[in-house]
Amino acid sequence: MASAVPAARRLASDAAGNRGRHLTDAVATVILWLMAVSIILMLIAFIAYLFYLGFGSLSWQFLTGPPSQQAGGGIGPEIYNSFYILVLTLAFTVPISLAAGIYLQEYARPGLFRSVVQFSAESLATVPSIVMGLFGLLIFVFYFHWGFTALGGALTMTLLNLPALMRVTQEALASVPDSLREASVGLGATKWQTVVRTVLPSAIGRLTTGVVLIAGRIFGETAALIFTAGLSVSANHPYELNPFRSAETLAIHLWYTHSESVIPDVDRVGNGSALVLLIMVLAFNIAARVVGAALTKRFTGRSS
Amino acid sequence: MIEASPASVDTREKLSAANVSVYYGSFQAIKNASLKMAAKTVTALIGPSGCGKSTFLRALNRMHDLTPGARVEGAVMLDGQDIYAPDADPVIIRHRIGMVFQRPNPFPKTIFENVAYGPKIHGERDRQRLATIVETSLRQAALWDEVKDRLNRSALDLSGGQQQRMCIARVLAVEPEVILMDEPASALDPIATSKIEDLIGELKQDYTVVIVTHSMQQAARISEYTAFFHLGEIVEIGTTTNIFTRPREKRTEDYITGRFG
Amino acid sequence: MISLQASKSHRNERVAVNVLRAAAGFLILAITLLLLYLAVEGTKTFFVDKFPVWKFLFSSDYDPGNNVGGSAVFIAGTLLVTGFAIGIGGPFGIAVGVFLSEIAPPRMAQILKPAIELLVGIPSVVYGWLGLTLLVPFLRTHTSSPSGFGLAAAGIVLSIMILPTVISLSEDAFRSLPRSLREGSMALGSTRWQMITRVLLPSASSGLTVALILGIARAIGEALAVQMVIGNASQFPNGIFAPTASLTTEIVIDMGGAPQGSFQEHVLFSMAFLLLLIAMVLILIVRFTLRRRA
Numbered sequence: 029m030a031s032a033v034p035a036a037r038r039l040a041s042d043a044a045g046n047r048g049r050h051l052t053d054a055v056a057t058v059i060l061w062l063m064a065v066s067i068i069l070m071l072i073a074f075i076a077y078l079f080y081l082g083f084g085s086l087s088w089q090f091l092t093g094p095p096s097q098q099a100g101g102g103i104g105p106e107i108y109n110s111f112y113i114l115v116l117t118l119a120f121t122v123p124i125s126l127a128a129g130i131y132l133q134e135y136a137r138p139g140l141f142r143s144v145v146q147f148s149a150e151s152l153a154t155v156p157s158i159v160m161g162l163f164g165l166l167i168f169v170f171y172f173h174w175g176f177t178a179l180g181g182a183l184t185m186t187l188l189n190l191p192a193l194m195r196v197t198q199e200a201l202a203s204v205p206d207s208l209r210e211a212s213v214g215l216g217a218t219k220w221q222t223v224v225r226t227v228l229p230s231a232i233g234r235l236t237t238g239v240v241l242i243a244g245r246i247f248g249e250t251a252a253l254i255f256t257a258g259l260s261v262s263a264n265h266p267y268e269l270n271p272f273r274s275a276e277t278l279a280i281h282l283w284y285t286h287s288e289s290v291i292p293d294v295d296r297v298g299n300g301s302a303l304v305l306l307i308m309v310l311a312f313n314i315a316a317r318v319v320g321a322a323l324t325k326r327f328t329g330r331s332s
Numbered sequence: 333m334i335e336a337s338p339a340s341v342d343t344r345e346k347l348s349a350a351n352v353s354v355y356y357g358s359f360q361a362i363k364n365a366s367l368k369m370a371a372k373t374v375t376a377l378i379g380p381s382g383c384g385k386s387t388f389l390r391a392l393n394r395m396h397d398l399t400p401g402a403r404v405e406g407a408v409m410l411d412g413q414d415i416y417a418p419d420a421d422p423v424i425i426r427h428r429i430g431m432v433f434q435r436p437n438p439f440p441k442t443i444f445e446n447v448a449y450g451p452k453i454h455g456e457r458d459r460q461r462l463a464t465i466v467e468t469s470l471r472q473a474a475l476w477d478e479v480k481d482r483l484n485r486s487a488l489d490l491s492g493g494q495q496q497r498m499c500i501a502r503v504l505a506v507e508p509e510v511i512l513m514d515e516p517a518s519a520l521d522p523i524a525t526s527k528i529e530d531l532i533g534e535l536k537q538d539y540t541v542v543i544v545t546h547s548m549q550q551a552a553r554i555s556e557y558t559a560f561f562h563l564g565e566i567v568e569i570g571t572t573t574n575i576f577t578r579p580r581e582k583r584t585e586d587y588i589t590g591r592f593g
Numbered sequence: 594m595i596s597l598q599a600s601k602s603h604r605n606e607r608v609a610v611n612v613l614r615a616a617a618g619f620l621i622l623a624i625t626l627l628l629l630y631l632a633v634e635g636t637k638t639f640f641v642d643k644f645p646v647w648k649f650l651f652s653s654d655y656d657p658g659n660n661v662g663g664s665a666v667f668i669a670g671t672l673l674v675t676g677f678a679i680g681i682g683g684p685f686g687i688a689v690g691v692f693l694s695e696i697a698p699p700r701m702a703q704i705l706k707p708a709i710e711l712l713v714g715i716p717s718v719v720y721g722w723l724g725l726t727l728l729v730p731f732l733r734t735h736t737s738s739p740s741g742f743g744l745a746a747a748g749i750v751l752s753i754m755i756l757p758t759v760i761s762l763s764e765d766a767f768r769s770l771p772r773s774l775r776e777g778s779m780a781l782g783s784t785r786w787q788m789i790t791r792v793l794l795p796s797a798s799s800g801l802t803v804a805l806i807l808g809i810a811r812a813i814g815e816a817l818a819v820q821m822v823i824g825n826a827s828q829f830p831n832g833i834f835a836p837t838a839s840l841t842t843e844i845v846i847d848m849g850g851a852p853q854g855s856f857q858e859h860v861l862f863s864m865a866f867l868l869l870l871i872a873m874v875l876i877l878i879v880r881f882t883l884r885r886r887a
Contacts, residue, residue, distance in 0.1 A: 042831065046421060046423060046424060049423075049453070049455075049784050049786075049787060050421075050423070050457075050784060052784070052786055053784040053785055053786035053787070056786045056789075057696060057785075057786070058687055059688075060689070060691065060692040060696055061692070061696070063685060063689055063692065064692045064693075064697065064705055065702070066690055067705065067708060067709065067712070067756070068704060068708045069707045070706060070712075070753070071711055073710055074715070074723055077723070077726075077727060078719070078723070079727060094702065101608060111841050122695045123616075123673050124616050125616075126617060127612060127613045127615075127616030127618040128613070128619070128620060129615040129618070130613055130619045131610075131613035131614055132617060135613060135614075136617070137608060141617075141618075145617045145618070145620055145621060145623055148620040148621045148623070148624040148625075149620050149626050149877060150622065150880075151873065152623060154810055154814075154872045154873070154875065154876045155627065155814075155815025155869060155872060156813065156815075156816070156841070156869070156872060157814065157816070157869055158813070158814065158816040158841050158844055158845065158865070158868075159631070159865045159868050159869050159872075160627075160629070162844070162848070162861075162862060162865045163627050163630060163631060165848070166630050166631070166634055166862075167630065170853055175768055187623055187627070190620065191620075192622070194620075216603050218605070218606045219605065219606060220602075220606045220609040220610070221602065221603060221606075234868060241714070244714050245714070245716075247716075248714075248715075248716025248717070248718065248719065249716070250716070250717065250718045250816075251717070251816040251817055251841075251845070254848075254849075255848055255849070259849070276700065279718045280718075282718050282719070282722060283718050283721070283817055283821070285645070286721075286722070286725065286821065287820070287821065298722060299726075302718075302719050302722045302723075305718070305719050306715065306719055307863055309714045309716065309719075310711070310714075312714070313711060313714050316671075370699070393778070393780065395776065395780065398775070398776070398779055422780050423783070423784055424782065425782075426779065426780055426781065426782035427781075428783035430780065430781070431780040433773065433776065433777070435773060437771075437773035437774060437776065437777040438777075439774065439777065439778075439792055439796070439797050447876070449778070449781060449791070449792075450781040450782065452788045452791075453778075453781065453782065453783045453784075454782060480631065499777070500775075502781065503780075503781065506781055506782060538631075
């Protein structure tokens, strides 16, 4: 032993060295708390500020009226287009990612195909949205000669969101315990029947939460749509169902009014648009949780 | 609960628990346990699994502070001072009362860094002194010869038995007065186990050791005193010899003779 | 009768599996086509217009109207803005990740985590708008920046945008560390902060690296929020408050006016292809890091 154990050693921490490291510990803890609180405050500040700026712009006329080069324009068609593209995108994205996710999670055995698919999804996920938008420009606007179309925008957005929705699907399926699958197969069901009748209903809550959250992201997307869905709405038919037409969304309108156009009341329109976007995103966020929880309860009888 | 004071042994108390109760939320895991542990002896805590031996052990160095929802009542005296006093510093307490865990838990660092970790956090900076402390501790843990040429390699490369001895060296490096061991050999093979038991025999010359073990044979081999736990209570305390040959409580006797596990 | 039923459901099964497999295969097709088309269009600058690659990367002579496409300014802008963002957002994010994993009481976590999720949900164009209306005027009045637009504004906005990514990945990295590591350190008499800095941070290093790299990837690809506050001046910034441009912002600004088949369009696609390559490299680094840890 290097030294004999000292005789009387007190238990309280007034030795200089100890005080130093307790002080460091306390100071560090306080700093981390401040950082965490600052994030919450930042969020509150953002939301409050956007409400403060934009609340005055909100009116029925603003929300439903057409945009205009002069003062007094509204964002009606843009809101319509945002939903239109959202629905169209989901119409493509949900089936494909659901199918691919089910395949990877329930069927695929480890091997080359599975790894390549997984890698493709990961790679697709890292493509920056502006680059994806340019790919859409290349294919739909140039090569297909469609020009700017809502459909082109939706297809581009599909590619952008496939990996995310796939991951949501896989995680939702993984959360279903194997005992359910075993019970179903033990009763003589095929794998497909098991998936459709047992696994999917169990996972529906988490799936829906994921889909609604991604819907929120789609609603606010800009970079992938600027060069595919375009920057304008048709003056004569602002609310139409034809997907082969230029379709400026609310998010793009916000960017466009600020950067390129020269309308006199750009602040009013911009603040109002920003606030509407924020409200929609908050709504999607809350809806995702609420609907997801309700569905889980309905289909499984449990709360989670 | 019976307390037997052994005849010709030095009863200088190093560590003593007085009416210790441990609660997890509203569940009481340890009920009013009192135990005196004499200096430079080995006290074994035995009993069936789940009876609270480890929970009691962890109350002796305030490890329950780390578990949210855990509450300790009663007092634990180290050299006459209560470690649960409001102004007592857990950091110093754990310096003086060290712990070896059931599974070896080396840090993902080199062997040297692992053993030097304790002295460093307590303020030792001099490289020479650290090197000396590391060598001394590894020698005490009977590991020096096996690792002296690879101190700068990762501790994770060692075998299970070697890792556990390194963890013991790590504790020795902070020069504690008491060493708590929570089933230190249960994850090891018989050869490694016997090395650890030999080590404990050496250690008790300088340290007070309290060891939780599920093996009665091990308790009989290495300890002077034994406390038998059952359902969160200390049922009987005595010299190891007495506990195993002349138990006073029926429950003790039932456990010793294998009537329940 | 029973055997007929059985074969029908087996046929369903086979059809279903093939459909699913096709959907999975579609992903492979998508990424392949994307890489291919962007590679072809992105290299037209070099093969069709015969503009040298090294000039594209290192020359700052940018005049696409006259077939000159030196994009060094934009590459530098991307690097600088990203560096700024990760310089602030990286340590901040890891710190909050530590907080969530080691320090936060459950009720605080219940408030903080939804707050972070909301921050993620805010669209980038709204961040740009906040930058425009809140940050830029602030910088204009309180710093040496003449207009408020510039590198600093973009860097700050971007650092806030990548915070959630870095925070949640850092938190995961810490949570995945075994409890025995913490117990080992505390049992030797360390303070919590000593445990965090001396044991947990080094042990989580590969997970934290992944968090930082993915934060960088997020920052590099961001276009609109950055474009709204960076000033869009095709020059090297001569200070952190000077206006400049980056690869993504240049694409946003000029692609609309670039005729198909023109040199300008080719150069912009080359920039996009460069961004794609950088993103791919980053994800390969992440995979490599994760594989080494396992």
